[in-house]
Amino acid sequence: MELCSKFRSAQVIASVLSLLIWEILSLQAGAGGQISYSAIECRKHTALLTDFGGVGDGKTSNTKAFNSAIANLSQFASDGGAQLIVPPGKWLTGSFNLTSHFTLYIHQGAVLLASQDESEWPHLAVLPSYGRGRDAPGGRFSSLIFGTNLTDVVITGGNGTIDGQGEIWWQKFRGEKLNDTRPYLIEIMYSKNIQISNITLLNSPSWNVHPIYSSDILVQGLTILAPIDSPNTDGINPDSCTNTRIEDCYIVSGDDCIAVKSGWDQYGTKFGMPTQHLVIRRLTCISPDSATIALGSEMSGGIRDVRAEDITAIDTQSGVRIKTAVGRGGYVKDIFVRRMIMKTMKYVFWMTGSYGSHPDPGYDPKALPEITGINYRDMVAENVTYSARLEGIQNHPFTGICISNVTIGLTEKPKKLQWNCTDVQGVTSRVMPPACDLLPEKKKQTDCFFPEDKLPIDNVQLKTCYVRH
Ligand SMILES: *[C@@H]1O[C@H](CO)[C@@H](O)[C@H](O)[C@H]1NC(C)=O
Ligand SMILES: *[C@@H]1O[C@H](CO)[C@@H](O)[C@H](O)[C@H]1NC(C)=O
Ligand SMILES: *[C@@H]1O[C@H](CO)[C@@H](O)[C@H](O)[C@H]1NC(C)=O
Numbered sequence: 001m002e003l004c005s006k007f008r009s010a011q012v013i014a015s016v017l018s019l020l021i022w023e024i025l026s027l028q029a030g031a032g033g034q035i036s037y038s039a040i041e042c043r044k045h046t047a048l049l050t051d052f053g054g055v056g057d058g059k060t061s062n063t064k065a066f067n068s069a070i071a072n073l074s075q076f077a078s079d080g081g082a083q084l085i086v087p088p089g090k091w092l093t094g095s096f097n098l099t100s101h102f103t104l105y106i107h108q109g110a111v112l113l114a115s116q117d118e119s120e121w122p123h124l125a126v127l128p129s130y131g132r133g134r135d136a137p138g139g140r141f142s143s144l145i146f147g148t149n150l151t152d153v154v155i156t157g158g159n160g161t162i163d164g165q166g167e168i169w170w171q172k173f174r175g176e177k178l179n180d181t182r183p184y185l186i187e188i189m190y191s192k193n194i195q196i197s198n199i200t201l202l203n204s205p206s207w208n209v210h211p212i213y214s215s216d217i218l219v220q221g222l223t224i225l226a227p228i229d230s231p232n233t234d235g236i237n238p239d240s241c242t243n244t245r246i247e248d249c250y251i252v253s254g255d256d257c258i259a260v261k262s263g264w265d266q267y268g269t270k271f272g273m274p275t276q277h278l279v280i281r282r283l284t285c286i287s288p289d290s291a292t293i294a295l296g297s298e299m300s301g302g303i304r305d306v307r308a309e310d311i312t313a314i315d316t317q318s319g320v321r322i323k324t325a326v327g328r329g330g331y332v333k334d335i336f337v338r339r340m341i342m343k344t345m346k347y348v349f350w351m352t353g354s355y356g357s358h359p360d361p362g363y364d365p366k367a368l369p370e371i372t373g374i375n376y377r378d379m380v381a382e383n384v385t386y387s388a389r390l391e392g393i394q395n396h397p398f399t400g401i402c403i404s405n406v407t408i409g410l411t412e413k414p415k416k417l418q419w420n421c422t423d424v425q426g427v428t429s430r431v432m433p434p435a436c437d438l439l440p441e442k443k444k445q446t447d448c449f450f451p452e453d454k455l456p457i458d459n460v461q462l463k464t465c466y467v468r469h
């Protein structure tokens, strides 16, 4: 009996082992094997882009192939969902739309090349919370990968690439040759349960990843690269979204690495949808003319409960930056940031209450933004030009600012006025160099608050899914 059961468990162990070895081998095998990935849902049905006439030669347009593949696979939404595999190759494509209960898997050797032919980019109406296009008062080009009114969508890969080929758009923008707002690489609207992970985004025409009016969004393992002088190539822009988790991203760009938004002036106020319950972890940012994390400037629907930790910024203009203006209305409150490392920064802390740019003259000049409950702690910075530039709104100060345990090393030729504060209120504790009089040092040593509870988006469990190819 005993022998028998011992023998049986040995057998079980052996078969588990061989299964493991087989999986490891097939993971490394590439073509002919099986690849695993992590996702919020796995899919019952699988298709390759080539099943729908896709050609990966870098020259043939695959817009039709993507659209017919996704139209076809959308019929499986209520039957276990479907995954579309983009195999190794160069796949030129214009804009296409996603569907629900769907995974787009971009293979390690696959590159989606964004078409430079404007006729491949449909026009969309302006966003209701903006009232106009961001670049120009006209409409906007659809994003390369667009989804609206969806649930349960995954865009992932083994670090496959989406190349926006943005140069031509940057030139047109600089030459004021566009009547419509440039496309983004990925935009998801009015949707929930979204995952965007383990892909590389290159040279977007404008913003890279724009979830808007959506909830339950997981963004993991993105590499986002654009020239540091490219216009408006923001990394990730959560906009009027609830429950978003952004982790393990590496971003080099010409604009803010992460820009948190919620609509623009009177349009954002009327739409009234905040960005809230946002987690940002383990972000590395390089952006010499912009912020690591910007809050605003479009924040008229409100921004609250943002938790950022373990952030690295190198050669970046500022750390966390609050951008707002009279006319915005809305609020930025309950912001928590801890454990930031910064190297070669113009500003560590920057808040601006006079950030211009209004959608049109119809904004309400009496709409004052509330900026309160801003908590920064446990930061080290070196080679800094200005420790802080904190500019609130006259007769309407930014309040509840708390900064603790921050050590700032200065450049060889630092500015004399290291903490330039106007119209702000708050406290500091163990901050070097010492802060301004408006942020007095607390007598009793204080740590600024950082919430320790988990948000619902922290409890999302990923499943192991497979791609056979
Ligand atoms: C992304 O890739 C990393 C490294 O290969 C892996 O550990 C992680 O599980 C992946 N995440 C997702 C969401 O696919
Ligand atoms: C689309 O789906 C149907 C099943 O409804 C299938 O028979 C057909 O072959 C699919 N089209 C392509 C091009 O794979
Ligand atoms: C994608 O969706 C948008 C918005 O619903 C729509 O205007 C556009 O025509 C769709 N594109 C395709 C190819 O179906």
Ligand SMILES: *[C@@H]1O[C@H](CO)[C@@H](O)[C@H](O)[C@H]1NC(C)=O
Residues within 6 Å of the ligand: 148, 149, 190
């Ligand atoms: C998408 O959802 C929004 C908000 O619920 C709604 O106003 C809009 O009509 C929906 N669009 C489509 C195409 O279903």
Ligand SMILES: *[C@@H]1O[C@H](CO)[C@@H](O)[C@H](O)[C@H]1NC(C)=O
Residues within 6 Å of the ligand: 159, 200, 223
């Ligand atoms: C993904 O690809 C980019 C660009 O080639 C590279 O810089 C990055 O290190 C890669 N990431 C991973 C996790 O392999």
Ligand SMILES: *[C@@H]1O[C@H](CO)[C@@H](O)[C@H](O)[C@H]1NC(C)=O
Residues within 6 Å of the ligand: 177, 178, 179
């Ligand atoms: C932009 O609009 C102007 C004035 O309506 C028009 O002359 C021009 O051709 C348009 N440009 C493009 C690229 O559509």
Ligand SMILES: *[C@@H]1O[C@H](CO)[C@@H](O)[C@H](O)[C@H]1NC(C)=O
Residues within 6 Å of the ligand: 339, 340, 377, 378, 379, 380, 405
């Ligand atoms: C102060 O911040 C540094 C850098 O993040 C950290 O290593 C240290 O533990 C913090 N000290 C306290 C008392 O929290």
Ligand SMILES: *[C@@H]1O[C@H](CO)[C@@H](O)[C@H](O)[C@H]1NC(C)=O
Residues within 6 Å of the ligand: 344, 383, 385, 411
């Ligand atoms: C320090 O910052 C200055 C810009 O203020 C830069 O030119 C210099 O290279 C940086 N030094 C180091 C060691 O990174």
Ligand SMILES: *[C@@H]1O[C@H](CO)[C@@H](O)[C@H](O)[C@H]1NC(C)=O
Residues within 6 Å of the ligand: 389, 391, 417, 420, 421, 422
């Ligand atoms: C201090 O900040 C104010 C408002 O942002 C600005 O106008 C002023 O030039 C700054 N002063 C110095 C010495 O940097």
